[in-house]
Amino acid sequence: xxxxxxxxxxxxxxxxxxxxxxxxxxxxxxxxxxxxxxxxxxxxxxxxxxxxxxxxxxxxxxxxxxxxxxxxxxxxxxxxxxxxxxxxxxxxxxxxxxxxxxxxxxxxxxxxxxxxxxxxxxxxxxxxxxxxxxxxxxxxxxxxxxxxxxxxxxxxxxxxxxxxxxxxxxxxxxxxxxxxxxxxxxxxxxxxxxxxxxxxxxxxxxxxxxxxxxxxxxxxxxxxxxxxxxxxxxxxxxxxxxxxxxxxxxxxxxxxxxxxxxxxx
Amino acid sequence: xxxxxxxxxxxxxxxxxxxxxxxxxxxxxxxxxxxxxxxxxxxxxxxxxxxxxxxxxxxxxxxxxxxxxxxxxxxxxxxxxxxxxxxxxxxxxxxxxxxxxxxxxxxxxxxxxxxxxxxxxxxxxxxxxxxxxxxxxxxxxxxxxxxxxxxxxxxxxxxxxxxxxxxxxxxxxxxxxxxxxxxxxxxxxxxxxxxxxxxxxxxxxxxxxxxxxxxxxxxxxxxxxxxxxxxxxxxxxxxxxxxxxxxxxxxxxxxxxxxxxxxxxxxx
Numbered sequence: 001x002x003x004x005x006x007x008x009x010x011x012x013x014x015x016x017x018x019x020x021x022x023x024x025x026x027x028x029x030x031x032x033x034x035x036x037x038x039x040x041x042x043x044x045x046x047x048x049x050x051x052x053x054x055x056x057x058x059x060x061x062x063x064x065x066x067x068x069x070x071x072x073x074x075x076x077x078x079x080x081x082x083x084x085x086x087x088x089x090x091x092x093x094x095x096x097x098x099x100x101x102x103x104x105x106x107x108x109x110x111x112x113x114x115x116x117x118x119x120x121x122x123x124x125x126x127x128x129x130x131x132x133x134x135x136x137x138x139x140x141x142x143x144x145x146x147x148x149x150x151x152x153x154x155x156x157x158x159x160x161x162x163x164x165x166x167x168x169x170x171x172x173x174x175x176x177x178x179x180x181x182x183x184x185x186x187x188x189x190x191x192x193x194x195x196x197x198x199x200x201x202x203x204x205x206x207x208x209x210x211x212x213x214x215x216x217x218x219x220x221x222x223x224x225x226x227x228x229x230x231x232x233x234x235x236x237x238x239x240x241x242x243x244x245x246x247x248x249x250x251x252x253x254x255x256x257x258x259x260x261x262x263x264x265x
Numbered sequence: 266x267x268x269x270x271x272x273x274x275x276x277x278x279x280x281x282x283x284x285x286x287x288x289x290x291x292x293x294x295x296x297x298x299x300x301x302x303x304x305x306x307x308x309x310x311x312x313x314x315x316x317x318x319x320x321x322x323x324x325x326x327x328x329x330x331x332x333x334x335x336x337x338x339x340x341x342x343x344x345x346x347x348x349x350x351x352x353x354x355x356x357x358x359x360x361x362x363x364x365x366x367x368x369x370x371x372x373x374x375x376x377x378x379x380x381x382x383x384x385x386x387x388x389x390x391x392x393x394x395x396x397x398x399x400x401x402x403x404x405x406x407x408x409x410x411x412x413x414x415x416x417x418x419x420x421x422x423x424x425x426x427x428x429x430x431x432x433x434x435x436x437x438x439x440x441x442x443x444x445x446x447x448x449x450x451x452x453x454x455x456x457x458x459x460x461x462x463x464x465x466x467x468x469x470x471x472x473x474x475x476x477x478x479x480x481x482x483x484x485x486x487x488x489x490x491x492x493x494x495x496x497x498x499x500x501x502x503x504x505x506x507x508x509x510x511x512x513x514x515x516x517x518x519x520x521x522x523x524x525x526x527x528x529x530x531x532x533x
Contacts (some may be wrong), residue, residue, distance in 0.1 A: 100444040106438050131454045
C-alpha cells in the first residue's frame with residue numbers, strides 16, 4: 001500500500017471507517033479558502049457536533065461530504081471510497097447511503113407528508129415508478145411505520161406546507177432515515193426552531209442514529225445544545241479545525257479560540 | 266457666501282444636458298409622427314364619411330342570417346375549437362422540453378440555453394397567420410395546417426413562461442432530493458414539477474383561451490376553422506352571414522373565457 005495512512009483499518013481487513021476526510025480544501029473564489037486542509041475521521045458510532053462562528057465553513061464542510069458542494073482538493077473517503085473522484089452514477093449510489101437534514105427542512109411543499117418520506121427512496125426507485133407513484137410496498141410500509149415513529153402518524157396525507165416547523169423537521173429526518181443511510185448529516189437542523197422543539201429534534205436524531213447504528217455529524221451554532229447531545233465536539237475557526245475532543249473537555253479558553261474575544265461568555 | 270448658498274439651493278429636476286436630450290427626443294417624436302401621417306396618406310374625404318359608412322355597414326350586417334348557422338357555421342365553429350385545443354396540447358408537449366432546456370437552473374449549459382431561447386423567440390416572432398401560410402404551403406389548406414400553426418406559435422409563449430416558472434423554483438427541495446441520490450429525471454418529477462404545476466396549468470389555460478381567438482381568423486388564409494366561413498361570406502358580400510359568424514365567434518370567446526376562469530379557480 002502506498003497510502004497506509006489513508007485508512008489503516010481497511011488495510012487490516014476490518015470494515016472501512018464510515019468517513020475519513022484527508023486534506024480537504026474548498027475555496028469558492030480563488031485565493032480565498034473557506035476550508036483549509038481539513039482532516040477528520042468519523043468512527044462507526046457517535047454523535048459529532050461541529051461548532052464555530054458563522055461563515056467559518058461548517059456548512060461547506062458538511063456539504064463537501066456528499067458533494068452538494070464540490071471540494072477544491074483533498075479526499076473524502078466514505079466507507080473507503082473517495083467521493084471526490086466518483087463519477088455521476090457512483091456518486092448517486094453513495095448519496096443514497098448518506099442521509100441529510102437541512103436547516104430549512106427542504107421538503108417538497110406541495111407534496112403530502114407521506115410522499116415526502118417516499119422521496120427518501122428516490123435513489124433506489126426507478127424514475128418511471130416514482131413518476132407514477134408506484135413505490136414498492138415495502139417502502140410504503142416502512143414510510144408509514146417511520147411516520148408513526150416520529151409522531152406524525154395521523155398527518156400522512158397532509159400537505160407538507162401545512163405543517164409547523166418542528167413537524168417539518170421530523171418529516172425531514174424521517175425522509176433521511178428512509179434512505180437506510182450509513183451516515184447522517186445535519187446542517188443547522190434546529191436553527192429555525194424554538195428551544196424546546198430544538199431539543200426534541202436533537203433527541204429524535206440521536207434515537208434514529210442509535211436504531212440504525214450509524215454516526216451523525218451535526219453542525220450547529222447553539223453551543224449549549226450541541227454540547228448536551230455531543231459525544232464529540234469539533235470546533236472550527238476560519239476554515240480550520242481548532243478543537244476536537246469530548247464535550248466535557250471544552251473549556252472557555254477553547255470557546256474563545258473558536259469564536260474569538262471573551263466578552264460574550 | 267450667501268449667493269453661492271442660494272445657487273446651491275436652487276432646485277432643478279434635470280441638468281441642462283438632460284433638458285437638451287429631452288428636447289431632442291420630443292422633436293424627434295413630433296417628426297416621426299408627422300412622417301407617419303404623411304406616409305399613411307389619410308384621405309380626408311374617406312375620413313369624413315366614415316360615420317355614414319359605419320351606419321351603412323351595420324344596416325347590411327343586421328339582421329344576421331341565423332339560417333346560415335346550421336348550414337356552415339356550426340361545423341366550422343367546432344373545427345375552430347378542435348384546432349385551438351389540439352394545437353395547444355401539441356404546443357404543451359413541444360414546449361416542456363424546450364422550456365427545460367431554456368431554464369438555466371435545470372440545464373447548466375449556456376449553449377443549450379441559448380439554443381432553446383432561439384427556438385422560443387423564433388416561434389413567437391412569427392405571427393399565427395404567417396405560420397398558417399407556411400403550413401398551408403406545406404400541407405395544403407385545412408385544419409391540419411391550422412393546428413400546426415397554432416402549436417408552433419404557442420411553443421414560444423408556453424415555453425418562455427414555463428422556463429421562467431422553472432427558474433423561480435426554490436433550490437432547497439431540489440438540493441434535498443439530489444442529496445438522496447435521486448436520478449435527474451426523478452428530481453424533475455418530484456422536485457421541480459410539484460413546484461411549477463400550478464403555473465404550468467395556468468399558462469396552458471391562458472394559451473388555450475388565446476388560441477380559441479387566434480384560430481378563428483386562420484381560415485382567412487385557408488387554414489381551416491370558422492375563418493373559412495367568414496372569408497367566404499366576406500368575399501360574396503353576404504353581410505348578414507358575416508354577422509352570424511362574428512356573433513358565433515363572440516359567443517365562443519365569451520364561453521371560453523368563462524370556462525377558463527372557472528377551471529383556474531379550481532386548480533390554484
